[in-house]
Each structure stands twice: as C-alpha cells, then as structure tokens.
Amino acid sequence: MPQTRHLPVNARRILVTVAPSVLASVVVLSVFLSVRDRLPEPMATHIGQGGQADGFSGQGAFLAVALGVLIGGAALFGGLAQWIRTNPGAQRVIAVTGGAVAVLTGWLIVAVLLANTDADDAASVSLSGLQAALAFGAAAVYAAAGWALCGHAQESETTSGPSADAARLSLGDSELASWSRAIGSRVLPVTGALVLAAGLVVGITTGWLPALPLLITGVPLALLTGARVTADRRGITVTPTFVSWPRLNVPLERIQEVGHRSVNPIRDFGGWGYRARPGASGIVLRSGDALSARLTTGSEFVVTVDDAATAAALLNTLADRDRRTPDGG
Known part of the structure; x- marks a missing residue:
C-alpha cells in the first residue's frame, strides 16, 4: 500500500x-x-x-x-x-x-x-x-x-515558542508548578442515562443483541462526563473523573502557545464531549471559558475549564523553559 x-x-x-x-x-x-x-x-x-x-x-x-x-x-x-x-x-x-x-x-x-x-x-x-x-x-x-x-507525526511543525505578548507566570528556572481543575457537564449525564435506559428497554423487550449499540454508547456517556484538567511540565492532561483511562495528553513540546477564550459547544463545535472539526479539537463539556492551545501543527486544542487564564500563563512559561533546555528540564 x-x-x-x-x-x-x-x-x-x-x-x-x-x-x-x-x-x-x-x-x-x-x-x-x-x-x-x-x-x-x-x-x-x-x-x-x-x-x-x-x-x-x-x-x-x-x-x-x-x-x-x-x-x-x-x-x-x-x-x-x-x-x-x-x-x-x-x-x-x-x-x-x-x-x-x-x-x-x-x-x-x-x-x-x-x-x-x-x-x-x-x-x-x-x-x-x-x-x-x-x-x-x-x-x-x-x-x-x-x-x-x-510513521512518526512530524509533518509541517514549527518549533518556535509562545509570542512575546503571550501571558506568562513568574517562575524561576528551578521552580516546579502544576495547575489542576475539575470540569463537568450537565447535558451529557442526562443524555447518557436516557440512552442507557433505552438500551435496557430494547434489551428486555426485543433482545440484547439489538440493544448492544445503545448500551455501549450509554455507559461512557453516563460515566465519562466529568474530567480533571492538569497543566504542568507534561503539558495538558485530561483524565476522566471516575476512571483513569482513556487519558488524553498534549505534550509540552507540541504546544506552540496557549491562551483562553469563550466557547459555545453548539456554535463552535456542534455539540458536547470530545469534538473535532477542521483545524480544531478538544474536550467541550459546557459553555464558557476554555483553555485554547495552538499546537505546533497549526491546529487548536481546547478544553472548557474555569480559571483557564492561569493555566495558559503557566503553560506558556513552561513551554519557554522547555525550548531553552534540551531535556525540557
């Protein structure tokens, strides 16, 4: 091939x-x-x-x-x-x-x-x-x-760091810092519960084989609707609240610059959950403030979370440090 x-x-x-x-x-x-x-x-x-x-x-x-x-x-x-x-x-x-x-x-x-x-x-x-x-x-x-x-994902990437006017935290070269917040959704748990209930009804009345797609869809919707967002020297990590997998990580070396902006799930991404559209992807669990990372590939990664400005400033500082030292230390 x-x-x-x-x-x-x-x-x-x-x-x-x-x-x-x-x-x-x-x-x-x-x-x-x-x-x-x-x-x-x-x-x-x-x-x-x-x-x-x-x-x-x-x-x-x-x-x-x-x-x-x-x-x-x-x-x-x-x-x-x-x-x-x-x-x-x-x-x-x-x-x-x-x-x-x-x-x-x-x-x-x-x-x-x-x-x-x-x-x-x-x-x-x-x-x-x-x-x-x-x-x-x-x-x-x-x-x-x-x-x-x-193959390796190394296509058309840029390695320059955050721009001079990007927000940063004051952090010494030997200092360590981490930021973490929990996020949740009101829409997805209700949707997941309804899909799961429909699967149980279909399973009892019709058979479990035709109910399988509803059950497979409903369980993660009901359970994986909250997450913890962490910003540290590993980059951006998003972990489901109730289980530890699948964990999504955007490494620091793939982050060009980080800011924050307001996100509307329907207008910007067409819905809630993990969303992807040309040029952008992310975890969208609610409307409002969101961490917005421009990646070295030119695409955007967003996570709706409170206090996104602090996380963005920390990541920009860590990205500067990562590019100054060969080992990112």
Missing part, C-alpha cells in the same frame, strides 16, 4: 486501525454466503478445550454477532485513535492494536465457518490449534507492518 505514504499521518493511522475490520467484514460475509447451504443448523460457534465444539447458535445470529464485533471494533479503536491524535505515541499503539485485533478476529471467524462446512452434526465440529497459531501470526505480521506504516 505505498500510496498511503502520501496521506497525512493521522489519516494513515485511522486507515491502519479501521481497514482490517472493513476488509474482514467483507471476507466473513462472502465466505458465509458461499457456504451457507452447507452449514449445519444450528452451527458450532465456540470451540472449547481439545478443539471440540461446546457452543452453538443459529446461522443468522452467528453472522450478526460476527459482523457486529468487527464493525464495533472498528468504531471503538477508530474513535480512540481519533480521540488521542494529539498524543502521537499512544495513537500509534491504539491504531496498530485495533488493526491486529481485527485480523485475529476475522481469521478465527472464517476458520469457524470453514470448520462447520459440510458437517452433518455441529457437535462433531472441531478446530485445530494450528488455526489459532496462524491467526495470532497474521495479527503479529499486520502489527509490524502497521507500525511502520503509521
């Missing part, structure tokens, strides 16, 4: 994450349709110890779950890769992991389909351990290729 080298690094990494899931979905669907008339009903869908089948389901249910897992994985890992795009190292790991998981999953699903083909009784279906070894081998090969393809 040499043509992908001409893509921007972020787009290339999203492609590495999502493409295997899309391709695996197409292959799984094609294989299923080609052998459907030769599959037992129900078919063996889980292989236990010794390589013998110990779990069974209908053909349609198996296909729906298989495609749901592949497409859901693409959405999950693709979303995470986009979420942490300001942290190139972590984004590279997420991209490669998501692609490798899709390769592994797709291989095993196809292996199960082929093992069921022409079986008179699903209970007699077996799967050699060699298939698992081959699946992990293919995933490892893709991970290595994907790691190289992701």
Whole structure:
C-alpha cells in the first residue's frame, strides 16, 4: 500500500486501525454466503478445550454477532485513535492494536465457518490449534507492518515558542508548578442515562443483541462526563473523573502557545464531549471559558475549564523553559 505514504499521518493511522475490520467484514460475509447451504443448523460457534465444539447458535445470529464485533471494533479503536491524535505515541499503539485485533478476529471467524462446512452434526465440529497459531501470526505480521506504516507525526511543525505578548507566570528556572481543575457537564449525564435506559428497554423487550449499540454508547456517556484538567511540565492532561483511562495528553513540546477564550459547544463545535472539526479539537463539556492551545501543527486544542487564564500563563512559561533546555528540564 505505498500510496498511503502520501496521506497525512493521522489519516494513515485511522486507515491502519479501521481497514482490517472493513476488509474482514467483507471476507466473513462472502465466505458465509458461499457456504451457507452447507452449514449445519444450528452451527458450532465456540470451540472449547481439545478443539471440540461446546457452543452453538443459529446461522443468522452467528453472522450478526460476527459482523457486529468487527464493525464495533472498528468504531471503538477508530474513535480512540481519533480521540488521542494529539498524543502521537499512544495513537500509534491504539491504531496498530485495533488493526491486529481485527485480523485475529476475522481469521478465527472464517476458520469457524470453514470448520462447520459440510458437517452433518455441529457437535462433531472441531478446530485445530494450528488455526489459532496462524491467526495470532497474521495479527503479529499486520502489527509490524502497521507500525511502520503509521510513521512518526512530524509533518509541517514549527518549533518556535509562545509570542512575546503571550501571558506568562513568574517562575524561576528551578521552580516546579502544576495547575489542576475539575470540569463537568450537565447535558451529557442526562443524555447518557436516557440512552442507557433505552438500551435496557430494547434489551428486555426485543433482545440484547439489538440493544448492544445503545448500551455501549450509554455507559461512557453516563460515566465519562466529568474530567480533571492538569497543566504542568507534561503539558495538558485530561483524565476522566471516575476512571483513569482513556487519558488524553498534549505534550509540552507540541504546544506552540496557549491562551483562553469563550466557547459555545453548539456554535463552535456542534455539540458536547470530545469534538473535532477542521483545524480544531478538544474536550467541550459546557459553555464558557476554555483553555485554547495552538499546537505546533497549526491546529487548536481546547478544553472548557474555569480559571483557564492561569493555566495558559503557566503553560506558556513552561513551554519557554522547555525550548531553552534540551531535556525540557
């Protein structure tokens, strides 16, 4: 895939994450349709110890779950890769992991389909351990290729520090300082609770498989709606209030200059939560004051938080210090 080298690094990494899931979905669907008339009903869908089948389901249910897992994985890992795009190292790991998981999953699903083909009784279906070894081998090969393809995010960056008129804090070269504030949202918890409730209703009345997208969406909306914003020598770090992951970090060396401005979620970003639009991204949990960092790539990263002016002044001071010393100390 040499043509992908001409893509921007972020787009290339999203492609590495999502493409295997899309391709695996197409292959799984094609294989299923080609052998459907030769599959037992129900078919063996889980292989236990010794390589013998110990779990069974209908053909349609198996296909729906298989495609749901592949497409859901693409959405999950693709979303995470986009979420942490300001942290190139972590984004590279997420991209490669998501692609490798899709390769592994797709291989095993196809292996199960082929093992069921022409079986008179699903209970007699077996799967050699060699298939698992081959699946992990293919995933490892893709991970290595994907790691190289992701490359380093060093495109068209500038290394000059904050401008002379940017706000700064008075801080000695040997002094350490850190700033931290908690932020929250009134809109997202309510939205998350409603989506979660809808998922429970659908699960009870219709079935848990169609309810899965609502439950997967509702849980993080309900729980990950508060965060702690920290400004220190690591740069800007945003951590969910109730869990420690996913943590978003914008390293100090990627920050050109920091200020603060007022943000309207609807007008500026089209909604609440993690938002991205051309030239800007950030964590927007409410209206009002926001930390606004201009990155070395020219894009903007914002976080709505109180006392953003103090955080901006501290980060500008730390950015000056980071550029004066080779090790950022």
